[in-house]
Amino acid sequence: MKQVTYTIHTNNPLTQDVYRMVLEGDTSAITAPGQFVNLTLDGLYLRRPISVCDWDADGLTLIYKVVGQGTDQLSQMRPGETLDALAGLGNGYDLAACPNDPVLVGGGVGVPPLYGLAKWLIRAGKSPSAILGFNRAEEIFFDMEFAALGIPVTVTTVDGTAGLRGFVTDAMPEDAYVCVCGPEPMLKAVHKLASGGQFSFEARMGCGFGACMGCTMPTVDGYKRVCKDGPVLGYGEIKW
Amino acid sequence: MPDLSVNLLGIELSNPIIPASGTFGYGREFAELYDIDILGTFSFKGTTLHPRLGNPLPRIAEAPSGMLNAVGLQNPGVDKVITEELPNLAKIFHKPVMANVSGFSIEEYAETCRRLDGCDQVGWLEVNISCPNVHHGGMSFGTDPMQAAAVTKAVKAVTTKPVIMKLSPNVTDIAAIARACEEAGADGISLINTLMGMRIDPRRRAPIIANTTGGLSGPAIFPVALRMVWQVYEAVSIPIVGMGGVSSAEDVIEMMLAGATAVEVGAANLADPWACPKIIEALPAAMEKYGIDRLKDIIGGAHHG
Numbered sequence: 001m002k003q004v005t006y007t008i009h010t011n012n013p014l015t016q017d018v019y020r021m022v023l024e025g026d027t028s029a030i031t032a033p034g035q036f037v038n039l040t041l042d043g044l045y046l047r048r049p050i051s052v053c054d055w056d057a058d059g060l061t062l063i064y065k066v067v068g069q070g071t072d073q074l075s076q077m078r079p080g081e082t083l084d085a086l087a088g089l090g091n092g093y094d095l096a097a098c099p100n101d102p103v104l105v106g107g108g109v110g111v112p113p114l115y116g117l118a119k120w121l122i123r124a125g126k127s128p129s130a131i132l133g134f135n136r137a138e139e140i141f142f143d144m145e146f147a148a149l150g151i152p153v154t155v156t157t158v159d160g161t162a163g164l165r166g167f168v169t170d171a172m173p174e175d176a177y178v179c180v181c182g183p184e185p186m187l188k189a190v191h192k193l194a195s196g197g198q199f200s201f202e203a204r205m206g207c208g209f210g211a212c213m214g215c216t217m218p219t220v221d222g223y224k225r226v227c228k229d230g231p232v233l234g235y236g237e238i239k240w
Numbered sequence: 241m242p243d244l245s246v247n248l249l250g251i252e253l254s255n256p257i258i259p260a261s262g263t264f265g266y267g268r269e270f271a272e273l274y275d276i277d278i279l280g281t282f283s284f285k286g287t288t289l290h291p292r293l294g295n296p297l298p299r300i301a302e303a304p305s306g307m308l309n310a311v312g313l314q315n316p317g318v319d320k321v322i323t324e325e326l327p328n329l330a331k332i333f334h335k336p337v338m339a340n341v342s343g344f345s346i347e348e349y350a351e352t353c354r355r356l357d358g359c360d361q362v363g364w365l366e367v368n369i370s371c372p373n374v375h376h377g378g379m380s381f382g383t384d385p386m387q388a389a390a391v392t393k394a395v396k397a398v399t400t401k402p403v404i405m406k407l408s409p410n411v412t413d414i415a416a417i418a419r420a421c422e423e424a425g426a427d428g429i430s431l432i433n434t435l436m437g438m439r440i441d442p443r444r445r446a447p448i449i450a451n452t453t454g455g456l457s458g459p460a461i462f463p464v465a466l467r468m469v470w471q472v473y474e475a476v477s478i479p480i481v482g483m484g485g486v487s488s489a490e491d492v493i494e495m496m497l498a499g500a501t502a503v504e505v506g507a508a509n510l511a512d513p514w515a516c517p518k519i520i521e522a523l524p525a526a527m528e529k530y531g532i533d534r535l536k537d538i539i540g541g542a543h544h545g
Contacts, residue, residue: 001272001273001513003513003514040511044302045302045303045304045305045306045307045458045459045507045511046300046302046307046510046511047511069302070302086513203297203298204297204298204299204300204301204448205300206299206300206307206309206510207263207509207510207511207513209269209513210265210269211263211264211265211269211270211509211510211513212262212263212300212309212311212510213262213265213285213294213299213311213314214299214300214309214311215297215299215300216294216297216314217297218293223293223294223314228269
């Protein structure tokens with residue numbers, strides 16, 4: 001973990017309430033896809049955890065949905081403004097544990113961290129595929145970016161306005177090894193169908209680095225801190 | 241060279257800064273970030289006789305200039321703390337640590353303290369009779385002078401270590417509780433624990449925190465904490481450890497002027513993991529600004545007559 005001051009390069013909407021923010025600054029603390037940064041916002045006491053979509057030596061991309069005061073404020077920030085962040089938080093996905101052909105399953109704002117993961121898997125010589133689930137056509141984002149990586153991409157929408165009608169589980173092959181990020185009901189449904197994999201959880205956090213016990217959840221191996229021992233938990237650890 | 245040292249119940253501290261219980265775990269997460277030997281000491285995570293899983297999620301909510309938490313005393317239990325956490329701590333912290341203890345009965349408080357009494361690393365016992373986030377325990381001992389005195393007596397009977405009773409602000413007369421603890425033999429008083437509060441999510445029309453209520457901490461509570469430290473200083477003659485929303489060297493000086501011998505820093509550690517080293521670093525300049533040569537000289541310095 002490292003405290004970094006990032007400069008906003010761009011901050012643009014991808015859909016009505018999902019934004020892409022590109023930040024410039026030190027990314028040396030980020031070591032795995034699925035990790036997150038914890039941002040300080042003016043006038044708010046607690047930092048806001050946002051998963052890293054993608055990063056390189058010069059900066060990183062965050063994709064976030066406006067759901068409350070913090071993300072609303074974030075959406076109004078302009079290029080050139082700075083953000084104080086704790087970077088490189090959480091464990092991230094374990095690449096070594098992935099088989100050759102993992103299925104990346106993302107729902108809504110759970111999609112972004114899987115993009116960085118897809119790039120890593122490809123770089124490691126693996127052949128991932130992606131299933132991206134949204135509610136409706138207007139809410140779809142990043143499907144083209146995934147396709148541009150040259151991997152098979154299936155889009156699902158609940159109302160059938162684009163892609164396959166239904167949930168991500170309707171597009172899932174049987175007994176797949178999955179890398180998942182999305183709302184908890186989706187994680188649970190995917191867990192039921194999969195034979196193994198890694199699941200990224202979300203929680204309201206106090207500190208984001210394992211000190212306050214504000215985000216611990218029960219697992220097969222006892223209580224784990226979503227921020228420090230997670231946010232990615234293994235298939236066999238999860239207790240619903 | 242300004243003198244930051246204070247003496248807390250017979251133990252010399254290089255400075256009065258003490259990360260508060262529940263914001264510093266057992267030290268490990270912060271030892272990855274800085275040399276925690278620079279601290280006066282720290283108060284470890286509230287420990288109970290038996291392991292506790294704590295409350296369901298969500299446990300945390302934002303508040304104006306602060307935060308709410310309802311962790312519910314999640315901890316591995318005193319035996320594991322003694323066999324695992326303290327040996328771990330010995331590798332990263334080389335000063336006496338403050339052991340924070342909670343309980344659900346007077347016997348439980350006493351038994352936990354008795355087991356910790358044998359640990360050389362423990363310098364003080366901070367007995368939490370003020371946790372607002374657990375039912376049938378914790379705070380109920382800290383809201384009644386008779387109960388507070390009973391816990392104090394029971395703990396004092398099983399230990400030779402200095403006993404600091406940690407008080408709840410969720411009372412009408414905190415001075416009366418402090419006096420009851422002093423009369424029952426407490427060596428010191430620490431205050432304040434969090435103020436009970438809540439937030440509601442209008443979308444779900446339900447409380448944000450699963451426990452419904454949580455404890456408010458952060459800068460929002462600093463003036464309340466300062467007032468209560470002031471009142472307790474006027475009511476007792478034993479040393480006080482002040483806490484509640486302390487975030488800067490100036491806050492530390494105010495707390496000490498109100499009557500605190502040492503100062504705990506809580507929520508600030510969560511918003512900024514380097515909060516304590518920054519405060520310690522800023523203290524000499526703040527002391528110089530106010531003409532303070534020796535920090536210990538200003539304890540209670542705002543009380544005149």
